[in-house]
């Protein structure tokens with residue numbers, strides 16, 4: 001496996017909309033960070049043999065990995081002998097939040113080998129940040145970006161939410177203008193989704209407003225030199241997220257840490273670790289595997305997966321995938337509705353348009 005993901009489950013506080021496995025400090029104040037470090041070290045030891053001699057990508061996600069000091073990360077990963085597996089071309093991303101950016105730590109991560117930062121900004125208005133349960137202020141965002149660039153990072157991505165209740169196009173303009181004052185090379189813009197029991201879910205904008213906002217982001221980003229290369233992702237030329245592209249191309253990856261997923265593409269085998277820090281540590285302390293579920297993909301799942309992955313990218317799918325009369329009819333209809341188009345660089349491929357990206361969930365079900 002040439003791609004490695006490591007999940008750091010700690011956060012300063014749990015955001016109201018978050019469905020990743022992560023624990024705010026109120027839940028982790030009694031947990032021992034050294035216990036997690038030792039467990040991760042043990043899991044790294046158990047799985048080192050699955051990794052290729054040279055890694056293409058490495059991703060520290062979570063959670064908030066920037067809350068874990070660089071020396072603790074280095075100790076936990078020692079069994080992987082990363083110094084032998086990394087080269088100048090390895091993309092090593094770390095997620096960070098504006099409130100946990102310290103110049104000294106950022107320099108430490110760089111010395112460790114991290115060369116790409118993905119910063120969770122999400123919103124740029126104080127009332128939105130509060131409603132979302134974010135711990136950082138609006139002012140912390142430019143300060144944090146300044147620190148990241150001062151530490152020497154050149155490949156920096158930002159996460160922003162769209163479809164926040166009350167958000168207008170002028171809020172989006174203000175956010176984009178602030179963010180692009182910095183030489184960011186990538187932006188991920190996700191539509192806010194909330195479970196029904198969340199009181200904010202009743203105030204989410206209607207589908208038409210969501211669509212308008214997503215198209216607005218597309219227009220703004222593409223007119224500022226970014227390619228819209230995946231449903232929610234925009235990149236400057238040469239700066240597409242290689243780690244995520246590896247997922248979207250259906251290649252293998254190894255995930256370590258609580259709740260982390262792994263995939264073996266050769267055997268179409270997927271597995272997942274337990275989503276509990278305590279159980280994860282306990283199992284590894286007994287030298288057992290923290291994997292809780294293993295699944296072999298059948299032909300139907302593989303077909304759906306193939307369509308889901310191809311449709312999310314701007315490279316699209318080859319027209320020969322439209323095997324049945326029904327599929328060809330449906331594709332023709334989607335083309336008339338402006339949701340799919342012939343690939344501008346390859347007449348034998350079709351892909352989603354910007355409008356199609358915004359409505360991708362329905363389209364995948366139609367064509368698969």
Ligand code: SF4
Pocket residue numbers: 010011012013014015018019020022062063064097120
């Ligand atoms: S900082 Fe990120 S991972 Fe942590 S709770 Fe908020 S959204 Fe979830």
